[in-house]
Ligand SMILES: Nc1ncnc2c1ncn2[C@@H]1O[C@H](COP(=O)(O)OP(=O)(O)OP(=O)(O)O)[C@@H](O)[C@H]1O
């Protein structure tokens with residue numbers, strides 16, 4: 001247990017954007033699955049109205065990082081995170097163990113950081129998530145999109161119609177489903193289901209949308225559609241996307257982070273990272289010399 | 292002999308064996324249905340549903356037994372579905388991996404295979420003796436205890452099959468865990484939940500022993516659950532063993548009615564399940 005894996009002491013190359021305009025930020029985040037540590041002091045600044053891509057070999061902790069950002073891991077009692085997650089500058093890491101361990105680790109921390117009263121449901125309302133496999137709920141297309149909105153607001157039928165239409169339009173699904181809004185969401189194709197999940201996520205108007213390999217189950221046409229959708233959505237939302245498709249990261253993202261075995265090894269503006277990677281591991285990965 | 296030939300012979304033997312076994316099972320089923328139909332169908336007329344059980348040699352029907360069976364099975368199943376779905380949900384979604392959860396699951400499995408006469412005796416001790424009398428309530432409770440572990444088990448199994456991604460997607464929108472279970476997980480699993488209830492019904496619809504200890508039987512028409520209550524199985528038991536031809540004929544009619552009820556409830560359930568899956 002005492003040998004430190006080599007990559008943990010290697011130099012990292014982090015060119016972070018200015019802290020003025022961040023929608024969400026992870027700071028020195030450690031993550032544990034039981035006793036196994038999956039993230040080591042990860043920093044991730046996510047600039048508002050930009051697309052931030054996370055790349056890296058399988059098992060490096062990309063999904064773990066996303067799941068920490070909206071604390072979905074909270075479902076599983078053995079998993080916990082230590083560190084800070086700042087949403088608009090407020091520390092929202094609701095993990096109860098986190099605060100005491102943070103004190104242990106960082107020796108008191110800075111007391112200027114006040115825990116905000118945002119509860120976990122409130123956090124998730126502002127940080128939406130779309131998963132790798134489409135997860136339509138067993139209900140109509142309309143109800144799928146309305147599901148999240150109904151959790152927070154009581155809307156009249158007419159108001160809800162407007163919200164549902166807007167979300168479906170923004171997810172580029174409206175034209176395909178407008179005539180069958182009340183048939184089941186399970187009856188859609190995989191690509192349509194994934195865009196339905198995007199619509200469901202943005203219907204609650206979150207600040208940040210997290211996407212975990214959203215296109216991995218889609219054919220090239222659906223993928224292209226989804227990418228267009230994301231670029232459109234950037235105007236209204238902040239997007240973090242995990243992808244194994246390097247071209248996709250290069251096409252749509254503004255910043256790219258390269259992770260390796262639980263560590264953020266390099267973070268650069270996207271063109272910079274692909275054209276001129278600083279670290280050896282990043283270079284190997286983006287040039288495909290590395291599994 | 293070459294291997295291919297051996298394998299072919301083995302294959303033929305296996306196919307013949309499975310075919311014979313299927314034939315035996317089917318023959319038994321057909322014989323049962325045939326004897327039920329041939330002996331029962333002739334006795335079905337409107338009096339079966341309108342008149343209560345007769346004295347030997349006079350006219351009568353089974354209306355008291357039908358009423359009792361419907362009431363006790365209905366109430367029993369209602370209790371079983373209510374408790375079973377909640378218990379199965381708890382096992383699958385909350386406490387299934389705790390020590391207490393393992394204990395509950397183990398005891399539920401024991402209950403699942405407990406002989407029904409034991410359940411009857413148990414309910415007799417807690418609901419009949421202390422209140423000095425057999426009652427429809429006691430019968431319903433005995434049936435509920437019989438069906439409950441089946442519903443619990445099926446519910447847990449079917450909920451565990453639902454992908455965790457579905458729960459996470461619901462929670463990721465900010466819904467509470469309980470809300471996600473009620474609005475998403477139960478809904479996704481509803482065909483399976485219906486199946487659980489049907490299995491429960493199939494188990495209790497023909498049970499005789501526990502009802503003899505609890506509801507006893509009643510020769511008069513009664514919808515009063517605090518009194519002894521007739522039921523098809525107990526009436527069949529009493530009539531089939533009697534020496535009177537007309538009582539025996541009624542016993543066959545009763546048996547046919549139970550078979551038809553189980554069959555039609557199963558069909559209805561399947562249709563519901565299919566509809567649920569489609570929407
Ligand atoms: N539920 C879990 N329990 C224990 N360990 C886990 C669990 N989920 C992930 N891990 C471990 O955490 C590490 C990071 O996993 P994670 O899923 O975040 O990787 P990833 O970068 O998303 O990989 P991929 O590209 O294959 O999706 C891996 O070593 C993995 O084995």
Ligand SMILES: [Mg+2]
Pocket residue numbers: 062063064212
């Ligand atoms: Mg992943």
